[in-house]
Amino acid sequence: MTFARSLGTVRAHLTQLNRQPLSRAALTIVLLLDAFVLSSIFDGLARHTAQLTQPDETVPARCRDIVLDRQWTPAGRLEQLGEVVNAHTAASVWQAQASRASPHPVCAPVVGAVDAVLADGALAKRFDDARALRRQSTDLRTQIERLKGSYDTALLEKIAGAEAPTRADTLGRELAAKTGALDEATGRLTQLEAAIGREAPVQALWQRIDAVQAADRERLRADLLQLETWYPVRRLGWELLFLAPLLGLFYAWNAASIRRGRAVQTLVSAHLLVVAFIPVLCKLLQLVYDVLPRHFLRQLMTLLESAHLVALWNYLAIAMAVAASLALIYVVQNKLFARDKLLARRIARGQCQDCGLALPPDSAFCPACGFGQFVPCPHCGQATHVHGRFCRECGQAMGRESTQ
């Protein structure tokens, strides 16, 4: 009750000036101000939050990729490094990420060594060549497999004397040529990889990677998890640091304006207060969204799965959707399209109270639906609107049934 009343007061502060509805021009100005202030707040928030060090800065994506995600077996490591280098070349935007935070101790040496490899243009070219050779070899291998099948069939046909003895010969020659090409490509690839492996930056990188112990990896993984878990909370605190003074300022201004009865200032400060509250709500929702799905929901799902109750999750989702829809319908129905408001609007605009058609002034009946627009007032006997809440002549309340 008190909440509803205070909500009504807030709405009155937002839309009325000296208890009169705001003129359209004044409302436009205030809404423009709202839009400007809101966009400024979001802009400032983004800049302010950009100062916060992100998990990516302490543990760069490249470090995560190299130290945690990839396997560096001696046999496959050149191919792995080739993927890293090729992906980097493909990204084409070379941004030396000026990180404000010092990188994680496990990351620092590895990332430094990888950057040295990536910065070497000639080396990147060689990795590119190696990739082309690898692709060529794979293609040749598939072609050879296919040719072998056809060649075997042709040979059998030749032995059976069925037909086309030349076909088997042609296929045999083609097969030999492809096998030769494959051998050459493999040979060149082996040479190229050996040459790449001898390059100083690559050697240095292998040393760094070999120096990372399993314990280091675990430490990095744990630190990363902690960084990512707490980042949304730290970000919210950082954002509130920006928003709280604004909120406080607008609140104080609003309270002072109401106390001193300054109508225009009350109107504007009430708007600013609401506007400053919008980002707070947004950021709170963002936090819930960031924190809940990742950690809480995953645990909930595992729990439900272990108890064979996954269906429960769907029931819960349906229940929440129904509850949200009910709330939304309630708000829309009662606040936006309430019959009271609709009727008041029709009367104010001179529309038929039954069908909404615009009527000629002071029509007693609607020419479209025949609805009688006026009844005698029970208090003064003058004609007044059938659905009016108060008599238009004497101002007495008309009784509840008319607004039903």
Ligand SMILES: [Zn+2]
């Ligand atoms: Zn009508």
Ligand SMILES: [Zn+2]
């Ligand atoms: Zn009356």
